[in-house]
Structures are given as C-alpha cells and as structure tokens.
Amino acid sequence: MTQIILVDDEAPVRESASQSLKLAGFDVLPFDNAADALAQISDSFDGALITDIRMPGIDGFELMRQVIAIDKDIPVILISGHADVSTAVAAIREGGYDLLEKPFPSSELVDTTRRAVEKRRLSLENRELRQELEESSRIGPRILGKAPAIESLRRTIARIANTDTDVLIIGETGTGKELVARSLHEHSQRRNNNFVAINCGAIPEQLLDSELFGHEAGAFTDAKAQRVGKFEHANGGTLFLDEIESMPLSTQVPILRVLQERSIERLGSNQQIELDLRVVTAAKIDLKEAAERGEFREDLYYRLNVLTLELPPLRERREDIPLLFQHFLLVASARCESEVPPLSAEALHTLMGHDWPGNIRELRNIAERYVLMGEEFNYDLAALMQSGDVSGGVPLPEQVACFEKAMIEQSLLRHKGNIKETMEALGLPRKTLSDKMQKYQLDRKRYRDSEIE
Incomplete structure (x- = not known):
C-alpha cells in the first residue's frame, strides 16, 4: 500500500483529508508539524507528501525545499486557504507538484494524489533501470541473479551503501562474500578510496597484529622499517575482514577496541591514529554459536551484528545457475581469447542437478574448465565434471x-x-x-x- 505523508496543523482538515485518502486505498501518516514529517522522508520513500503552506515553525514551503533536497523526485502537494496565482506559480517554480486551495473536494485531493504517486512510481522505476544499465556497463564481476533473495540483497546494498554502519556477511564458502563487500564499497561515497581485503585465516597468528595495525621500526625483531597496517591503509575507505571466525581470540580484543573507538596505535607506538572507515566482516559459520562455545568473543559478535547480510547457497537459488554459468563462460572465453563454447540442454540439466557444495566459486571453476577443455570432452559437461582432471589435451x-x-x-x-x-x-x-x-x-x-x- 502506497504511503502518503500528510502535514496540517489544523486537526479538522488533517482528519478529513486522512479519511478521504484512506478510503481511496492509501496508507496515510498524518502529522501536525513539519519536523516530525521530515524525519520520515528518505530518497527511497515511494509515496507523496501533502502539506499545508502556512504552519507555525517550519512552513510548507520550507518543508518542500528540504524534501526536494533529499530527493527532487518526491512529489510535494501544497495546500493553502490563502492561495493565489503568485503562490501557485512560486510553488511550482520551486519544485512543487501541485497546489490545492482550501476547501477542496475530496475527489480532487484523491485524483491529485494518485497522479503524484504514479509519477513517483515511474521516477523510482526509471532510477532502477538507470542503475541496472550502469551496472551492466561496468567491467568486472557483478551481483547477478533473479532469485528473490538476490534481488532483495541488491536492494539492501543500494539502501545501506552510503551509511557508515559496519556490516557482517554470513555465507558458505564460495557464495560471494567478498563480492558483496566490494559492492557495498563501490556503491558508497568511499568508492574513490581504498578497499582493503584481508583473509584472517590466511595470515599466521604472530603476524596478524602487525598486518592489521602496522608497526614502527624496531617494534620487534625484523621490524626494520615502519609499516602501515591494513586499518590505516583503508582509512577513508572500506576494510574487509574475511573469515573473521578464524581470528585468534587474542586479536579480537584490540579489534573490538578499534570498532568502538575508531582509532589505532601501531605496534611500538603510543600515538593514536584516528580512523574514518567502514568495516565489513564475513564468516562462513554462525558466530553466535561460536561465541556460545567460547570460540569467538561474545562482545565482538554483538558489536559486529549491527547489520547482517545472509547469502544463500547456490543450491537455494537454482534458477540463477544458467545465468551465472553463461556469464562465467563469457568472462573465461574473453580472457582466454577463445570462442564461447556451446551449451546444450543436457549440459543445463547437469548444471541444475548438481548440489554445488563449492557454490558460485565451484560453478565459475567448472565454467573455466569448460572453456579450456570442453572440446576434449565433446562438450559433455557431465563427463568433464566427473573427470576431475584439469589437464586434458590442453598443453600445460x-x-x-x-x-x-x-x-x-x-x-x-x-x-x-x-x-x-x-x-x-x-x-x-x-x-x-x-x-x-x-x-x-x-x-x-x-x-x-x-x-x-
């Protein structure tokens, strides 16, 4: 149900207009002042604003200006008992959608609101189409798929990208956690600064603190020169901590402090370095259960669990398998400068029947092998997958x-x-x-x- 924000300091007018709009099928949020109404407005608001012009405090014109500053495409319908030609012209010139003069018939209010809502719907659809066109023209991997969970994921990324809230991504191995982290970065205002990824499970425990926080020359044996750590290198941008569940408990304490205070000290230094960055973490297990087992700090889990994105395994989004496989075929063929190999109905049947324990990563690897070796197996995908032999007849x-x-x-x-x-x-x-x-x-x-x- 489309939402309408209605602002009027006169209770009878507000109640009458609300009733008319509700009977017409709109979800109405009535307010007697502009400040409370303004708090409900965002660039994703999918309805229209109806506001009286003359009100104490913030008047209707000023409310309209502030709403347009948030999103110029939000329709603002102004109502006034003192309307004249100059008021109407000023309202439209400054971005108002329409102006109604009190007293107005309920049918006029409903018709004007319907037109405004339709305009907003078209604006949001066009915006989404433009975003899709921009996405399709980008070089590199994209979050592909039409499964409901993936479409919801893309909408969430678009909604939260420009916030500074830290994000925890949960998903099995190979589901694309780093891709989602990079997408958050590339869609944010931090995109022109560094995206720094570190796999917490791939670095020896004795080197992890130095990698994350950096060190001064002489801080420990072999520290011959100053080193900037990953947190500092990501300053202004995004730090992605993959496999956070692999981080030693001893390192989780300073990580918690950094997340809370947004500052670090290099090893061997007493100087605080202020940080402005977003931290995205990823795990392939349930961190709450790990915390209950004493394998992960509970306080760090609750600090990370502000906003969580859960990625579905490939077996739960089978409708996306053909699209993803075709995409990986195109990418692999372009990189190897070869023709895109044919894909038969039997091959698609094989793809759809596989459980994909390695998820998208496994699918991509099979696509690359199909490009390199498909001809050796007469493009029999089932035989290729069962062979497990990546050498085939292609010279090493x-x-x-x-x-x-x-x-x-x-x-x-x-x-x-x-x-x-x-x-x-x-x-x-x-x-x-x-x-x-x-x-x-x-x-x-x-x-x-x-x-x-």
Whole structure:
C-alpha cells in the first residue's frame, strides 16, 4: 500500500483529508508539524507528501525545499486557504507538484494524489533501470541473479551503501562474500578510496597484529622499517575482514577496541591514529554459536551484528545457475581469447542437478574448465565434471598462460590500473609485471577508470 505523508496543523482538515485518502486505498501518516514529517522522508520513500503552506515553525514551503533536497523526485502537494496565482506559480517554480486551495473536494485531493504517486512510481522505476544499465556497463564481476533473495540483497546494498554502519556477511564458502563487500564499497561515497581485503585465516597468528595495525621500526625483531597496517591503509575507505571466525581470540580484543573507538596505535607506538572507515566482516559459520562455545568473543559478535547480510547457497537459488554459468563462460572465453563454447540442454540439466557444495566459486571453476577443455570432452559437461582432471589435451603452458593473464587482469581491475598496488598484490617486481602485461597486451589505461563491484 502506497504511503502518503500528510502535514496540517489544523486537526479538522488533517482528519478529513486522512479519511478521504484512506478510503481511496492509501496508507496515510498524518502529522501536525513539519519536523516530525521530515524525519520520515528518505530518497527511497515511494509515496507523496501533502502539506499545508502556512504552519507555525517550519512552513510548507520550507518543508518542500528540504524534501526536494533529499530527493527532487518526491512529489510535494501544497495546500493553502490563502492561495493565489503568485503562490501557485512560486510553488511550482520551486519544485512543487501541485497546489490545492482550501476547501477542496475530496475527489480532487484523491485524483491529485494518485497522479503524484504514479509519477513517483515511474521516477523510482526509471532510477532502477538507470542503475541496472550502469551496472551492466561496468567491467568486472557483478551481483547477478533473479532469485528473490538476490534481488532483495541488491536492494539492501543500494539502501545501506552510503551509511557508515559496519556490516557482517554470513555465507558458505564460495557464495560471494567478498563480492558483496566490494559492492557495498563501490556503491558508497568511499568508492574513490581504498578497499582493503584481508583473509584472517590466511595470515599466521604472530603476524596478524602487525598486518592489521602496522608497526614502527624496531617494534620487534625484523621490524626494520615502519609499516602501515591494513586499518590505516583503508582509512577513508572500506576494510574487509574475511573469515573473521578464524581470528585468534587474542586479536579480537584490540579489534573490538578499534570498532568502538575508531582509532589505532601501531605496534611500538603510543600515538593514536584516528580512523574514518567502514568495516565489513564475513564468516562462513554462525558466530553466535561460536561465541556460545567460547570460540569467538561474545562482545565482538554483538558489536559486529549491527547489520547482517545472509547469502544463500547456490543450491537455494537454482534458477540463477544458467545465468551465472553463461556469464562465467563469457568472462573465461574473453580472457582466454577463445570462442564461447556451446551449451546444450543436457549440459543445463547437469548444471541444475548438481548440489554445488563449492557454490558460485565451484560453478565459475567448472565454467573455466569448460572453456579450456570442453572440446576434449565433446562438450559433455557431465563427463568433464566427473573427470576431475584439469589437464586434458590442453598443453600445460597454454593453461598456465591463460591462468596468469586472468590473475593479472583481475588484479588490475581490482586496483583500477594502479601498477604499484598490482605489484604488491601479485608479489611481482615492476619489470616482471611490465613484461607480462606487454606479453598479454594488457593496457593499464583500460582499467584505470573502471568500476567493479
């Protein structure tokens, strides 16, 4: 039911208008002052605002200006008992949708409101279409799928991207947790700053504190130079802590402090470094159950559990499997500079019948193998999946080259063509990276201004 916000300081007018709109099928939120009504307005508001012009405190004109500042496409219907030509012209000129003069018949109020609501519906639909077009034109991976859970996920990301609220992502291995974290970053106002990802389970415990918080020269043995930690490197942007459940209990205490105080101290330093960043964490297990078992700090769990996104496993969104597989075929074929292999009805049946314990990651790997080796198996996907043999008849150097090119291209995409960051991510000297980019005809300019989720 479409929501209408109605503001009028005169109770009889407010009650009469509310009743007429409710009988017409609208959900009405009546207010006797503009300040309370304004608190209900956001850029995702899908209805219309009806407000009296002359009111104590914030009047209708000022309320309209503030609403338009939030979203210029929200229809604002102004009502007044003192309307004249100049008032109507001023109202429309400043962005008002329409103006009604008291007393007005209920039919006129309802008709005007219906037109305003339809205008708002079309505005939101056009906005969504524009966003989809922008998404489809981006280089790199996207959150694809038409399953209800995925469409809901995309809407949630769009709604919360520009907030600073920390987010916890829960999902099985391979469901795309880092993709969602990156999407949150790329849709936010932090997109021009660093997105820093760290896998808490892939770093030795004795090095984790240094990786996260950095250290001063001489802070410990082998600390020969100052090092900026991941938190500091992500300042102004987003820090993604994957497999947070793998973080040692000893490190969880300072992590909790950072989340609460938004500041850090490098190891070996007493100087506080203020942080402005968003922290996104991900786990593949139930952290509440882990906390109850004493394997995860309960206070950290409750601090992380402000806003949680749960990613469905692939077996629970089977309708998306053909779309995702076709997408991965296109990507793999482009990277390997080969034709997109055919996909038969039997192949689709095989895809839909598999349980996908490795989720989207497994699906992507099968798509890449299908591009590389499909011909060797006469494009029999079932035989290819059962073989478990990635060598086939493709020469090893060709497989290595294709994989190497894909890895370099992914890193260039992720770091938007920044050679220094790509070198560090891949662990390659500048000369080696330059030679390989020349070999595979990879131009950094192609990735410099790209946006990926």
